[in-house]
Amino acid sequence: MDELQIALCEDQADEQAQLAGLIRSGIVPASVSLFGSGETFLEEYRPGRFDLVFMDIYMDGITGVETVRRIRQSDARLPIVFVTSSREYALDAYRLEVAKYIEKPVTQRAVDEALLLAREKREQQSIAVVILRGREYRLPVNRLICAEQKGHYLVLSYEGNRKEQVRGRLDELAPQLPAFPFLRCHKSYLANLDHVTGIDRELLLLHLREGGVAYIRREYLKKTVEAWEDWLFSQARKDR
CATH class of the missing domain: 3.40.50.2300 (Response regulator)
Structure with missing residues (x-):
């Protein structure tokens, strides 16, 4: 360890x-x-x-x-x-x-x-060690709500309305995080399904805990809906 x-x-x-x-x-x-x-x-x-x-x-x-x-x-x-x-x-x-x-x-x-x-x-608790632009970060993934690409930086949103800005790209980050419950719903957004509260298919939005949203790219809508339904099913099985 x-x-x-x-x-x-x-x-x-x-x-x-x-x-x-x-x-x-x-x-x-x-x-x-x-x-x-x-x-x-x-x-x-x-x-x-x-x-x-x-x-x-x-x-x-x-x-x-x-x-x-x-x-x-x-x-x-x-x-x-x-x-x-x-x-x-x-x-x-x-x-x-x-x-x-x-x-x-x-x-x-x-x-x-x-x-x-x-x-x-x-x-x-799950800690992911990721490398972004050659620098190591330890991310508490169970508390990570979403990651948003803003220019050359990533804005990481955590529980408690905590935000962290790091230099890097989603194309670097996404492969280093678990494919489930993390979902690439847009070229600029990576969402943690454990913190998603609902989906708006018309406005192409994922509603997040603590009032946030993640946009859904239209081409990703089918994949996003399927992932959300899979997540709901997994939670239903846990509750049995």
Whole structure:
């Protein structure tokens, strides 16, 4: 299995180095990206990039609690571990659905428990590693609603009204994603049928969750209708 992608956000250099060492020597192979503040983490963060975040609570600038609150605005599922010297923020951890609350000094056992939890979470959700214009991206495909071609860029729309713009083309992306439930309904649109709520055959539209739409090219209408009916049938079988 690929290494877990871990983010460690800690503003004290010595404690950052100590915790990074525990992660690298942990029970699950992991690659660690280091951040010295909540601000620098938020600049680099995007859905699907990390499997687990270790977040110090007491930091200069944006606190760990506020950083996680901002993450949760667009990502309710990312496993996050609060690392702190007190349990003062246990209620915040509960409200923000933090996976674990680790008190300092951090032990190898506590880190290993967090790594095992992250591995289990990753196995439960699908992450697609794709290459676009020579750059690697980790896309949480179960949260990806649709991809739209705009010039030389792709606009990726996720649950939670989160959008990400990356350089690339649908002709690159489409072959790297599962053929089902992803559907190329237009030269400029790739839709995830798991997030489609209906089809308008007259206006040539797929209605998407959270109010979005994907256009259907007329030549693709028959294929799109068949794929949508297949999806509905697959859901009916699951409900039996």
